[in-house]
Amino acid sequence: MAALGYFVDIYDLVLFSIVRIPSLRDLGVTSQEALLEDGVMLLNMQMLGMLIGGVAWGVLGDKRGRLSVLFGSIFLYSVANILNGFVTSIPMYAVLRFVAGLGLAGELGAGITLVSEVLPKEKRGYGTMIVATIGISGAILAGFVGEYFGWRTAYFIGGGLGMLLLFLRIGVYESGMFENVKSTAHVTRGNFLSLFSNAKRFWKYLKCILVGVPIWYVVGILITFSPEFGIVLGIEQTVSAARAVSSCYLGLVVGDFLSGYLSQRFKSRRIIVLVFLVLTAGLVTLYLLSSGLSLNHFYVLCVGLGVASGYWAVFVTIAAEQFGTNIRATVTTTVPNFVRGAVVPLSLSFEALKDSWGLIPTAMVLGAITLAIAVVSILTLEETYAKDLDYLEPVT
Numbered sequence: 181m182a183a184l185g186y187f188v189d190i191y192d193l194v195l196f197s198i199v200r201i202p203s204l205r206d207l208g209v210t211s212q213e214a215l216l217e218d219g220v221m222l223l224n225m226q227m228l229g230m231l232i233g234g235v236a237w238g239v240l241g242d243k244r245g246r247l248s249v250l251f252g253s254i255f256l257y258s259v260a261n262i263l264n265g266f267v268t269s270i271p272m273y274a275v276l277r278f279v280a281g282l283g284l285a286g287e288l289g290a291g292i293t294l295v296s297e298v299l300p301k302e303k304r305g306y307g308t309m310i311v312a313t314i315g316i317s318g319a320i321l322a323g324f325v326g327e328y329f330g331w332r333t334a335y336f337i338g339g340g341l342g343m344l345l346l347f348l349r350i351g352v353y354e355s356g357m358f359e360n361v362k363s364t365a366h367v368t369r370g371n372f373l374s375l376f377s378n379a380k381r382f383w384k385y386l387k388c389i390l391v392g393v394p395i396w397y398v399v400g401i402l403i404t405f406s407p408e409f410g411i412v413l414g415i416e417q418t419v420s421a422a423r424a425v426s427s428c429y430l431g432l433v434v435g436d437f438l439s440g441y442l443s444q445r446f447k448s449r450r451i452i453v454l455v456f457l458v459l460t461a462g463l464v465t466l467y468l469l470s471s472g473l474s475l476n477h478f479y480v481l482c483v484g485l486g487v488a489s490g491y492w493a494v495f496v497t498i499a500a501e502q503f504g505t506n507i508r509a510t511v512t513t514t515v516p517n518f519v520r521g522a523v524v525p526l527s528l529s530f531e532a533l534k535d536s537w538g539l540i541p542t543a544m545v546l547g548a549i550t551l552a553i554a555v556v557s558i559l560t561l562e563e564t565y566a567k568d569l570d571y572l573e574p575v576t
Contacts, residue, residue: 181345181352182291185254186315188342189287191322192261192280193520194429196226197404198326198422199334206331207270216408218270220527223404225274227521229281234517235372237286241293241509242370245362247354249290249509251346257283258342265335288315288496289513296500297355297508301566305449305497309440312493316432323426357505357570367572369506372514374575381503381573385511387557388499391453392519393526394460397550398489400523401530401543402467403428403482409467410478412539417475427482435490443494447565449501452494453558457551459488464547468540492516501564504573526550 196203200219209218233253241249260280267273288311295307325334361367368374375385402409403424410419435456443452463485470481499515500508526546533542 181348182250182287182295183311183314184345184348185250185287185291186311187318187321188254188338188345189257189284190315190318190429191341192257192338193226193284194319194399194425195322195326195334195338196222196277197399198322198425199331200404201407201421203267203273203331204270207267207273209270216405217531219404220531222270222274222277223400223527224524226277226281226284227524229278230285230517231281231521231524233282233285234289234514234521235510236282238289238510238513239370239372241286241290241513242358242507245354246290246294246297246358246509247352249286249513250294250352253283253286253290254342254345255283257287258339258346259283260339261335261342262339265332265339285517286513288516289509292496292500293509293512294355296497296512297357297505297569301568303444305440305444305494305565308497308500309437309444309493312436312440312496313433316429316436316490316492319429320426320433323422323429327420327422327426358509360570361505361572367506368575370510371507371575372510374507374573375511384502384561385515387561388495388502388511388515389518389522390553390557391498391561392492392495392516392554393522393550394457394547394554395489395492395495396519396523397526397547398460398464398485399428400520401526401546402464402485405530406478406482409539409543410475413470413478414472415475415478419475419478423479424482427479428486431483431486431488432490432492433486435487436493437490438487439491440493440497443497443565448563449494449498449565450558450561450563453491453498454555456488456491456494457555457558460485461547461551463488464551468544468547495519498561498564501567501569502562504571504575505569506575507573508569522550 299307406424500512
């Protein structure tokens, strides 16, 4: 259920990147500059919704339960998806991307928390690997649908898939760890502000977020704006955003499977994430310094970027394993959404600096900063492989 929910989640999350240009042109946006500016604005509205929704769903997951968030988020983003297929103006589009972001914010955190709490501690990495690997493949379907169907139809398909998924909710049970905490008197649950009231807890929480930012630097900047990068890199044919996204997410599927498996095989989350960060740095450099590539070689490079940055499963698992049961859903839901929300400052910085610095130098600087911070963060986090999660965070 968690894996299929994330499949539809990712489908909707990347669909806008795929249909950005055809949908905006259909709504009357014609100039290249306006396509980029309106695209950034709509992407930021979606990410803003995810930031707000991440906090709300996370707190709800610790107060009401993991399942209520899992099903509620799927319902909201499915309805929003369907309504996106009816937009007739940019302001209406912006509002509905915000609502979609609210819905998309809850499913992954609730699913990963639930899976982490119900599986044996030595095997939960395999469970989260399955969730991420199956889920991320939703982007491949989004790429196919976005390429061969109209953009409105693509939104309708996403909404319909989510509604069908809700029929599978029968037979899914709540986490036993959560039920035990819920029945215990005087235990504070879902206190989001407690993550900021203790210095050690805050820095641990912040480092969990910073470890994942390079993934969304790759997806939110290099891949989302691949048509613009293709022009600057001298690729003679027009780069298709849909093909670039599908290629990247094909790599992410492989990367998430490998990173999840290797973290179990070598019994270390930290070492595997560090290796993948180094690989990401190498592929980003190759992407930005390549010129005159054929279109097919460019798409192969997008696959490579996806493989290198495909440590999402391990990254979210690390976040879930760092904190106690009474605030685990809050952390596991907010952390990936703050990472996704990092696209907002990244894209705004990219937009502000690209004209004066140039597209490639701006992307290089942003990539170097995000990767360096992520390396420092993972090196200073606790190793959590096979950690017992049945404990409470000292929150008052």
